[in-house]
Amino acid sequence: MIVFKNVTKRYDNGTIAVDDLSLEAPKGRITIFVGPSGCGKTTSLRMINRLIAPTSGSILLDGQPTEAMNLAQLRRKIGYVIQHAGLFPHLNVVQNIATTARLKGIAKKQALLIASELLERVGLDLSFGNRYPWQLSGGQQQRVGVARALASDPEFMLMDEPFSAVDPVVRHQLQEEFLRLQRDIGKTIIMVTHDIDEALKLGDQVAVLRTGGVLAQVASPKELLSNPADSFVADFVGRDRGYRYLSFVDAASSLAVMIEPVVALGTEAAAARIVAKDQWILVVNAAAQPLGWVDLDRQSGPLRESDLNLSGTLASQDHSLRQVLDAALSAPSGRGVIVDAGRVLAGSVRLSDVVAAIQSAKAAGWGGRP
């Protein structure tokens, strides 16, 4: 556990970057610091590994005040990941990862072995090991940065905007991989971001800071959305917080999933019309995985790939109500496509049934994920 006790940082020019911050980052969980630019997120993070010294107050790691700890020992306990990864340009990928293990006193051969294992763990092929940082994309560099922080097997991880230097698609991938990794390693993590979506997605708890370094609220994502402490937090978590909240509610098992007629590519439109519920028919591949919808009102002859309407998203029944709602809203037929874990068709849901499921979940006090 990481504990901030009345921590204040006043820079020499008089700026109060962090003002009397007290909070606990629980063991094995992800705590996110989020807030507008200049609200003291990075300063708070860097006070933990003493890159910045607090003006007053203290920070405790598993009960031990950091100011009393040997600096080298303190840093060895803490993995540190920064924006743009900050890799050493003259070392190749495996050597970069191995540096933190070496600092911990692990023999070179063993450190390189650990580094190679971690490379795969963060989703990079072993062949990347010999490359230099400039030969990697931004997303690959970030992965190496995470692997390097993990190579010393630290108890704590500090991550400063680790996924912000990449495009939204790669960022989404990195976030998903990171959550999977954390399920295995269960580190005590504090991450800084200015992106509320990222905070709500990754955080077990989220600390919202306001300008002047004052803690506005610390709570679970669900609590922040349903019970913002004040108008600053309410504005910061976003105007669409009612809709976002659905991300935290499992699609009710009572959700009525209907049988959806399907055809294969190559089926004649006339034959498809016989099985279709209305003008829209769902096309699946040989493994019964949905490919897209076809509008039979505009179709003659065999159904081709180029006839597919691909606008509909897929949801699985164990997804959140937000995903199921999106599937229903995005489907041209108005029927959201539900798949199982192997992307095989399970059926479809009508928008009206999703809305009914949302209403009954709300009436039952939401339930679902914590």
Ligand SMILES: Nc1ncnc2c1ncn2[C@@H]1O[C@H](COP(=O)(O)OP(=O)(O)OP(=O)(O)O)[C@@H](O)[C@H]1O
């Ligand atoms: N070395 C310094 N000397 C003086 N003021 C500083 C120093 N470093 C940061 N500050 C100020 O302290 C405040 C907090 O800065 P900090 O970098 O912690 O904010 P942040 O929330 O991480 O911002 P961003 O999201 O823009 O990175 C800002 O007003 C900043 O200008």
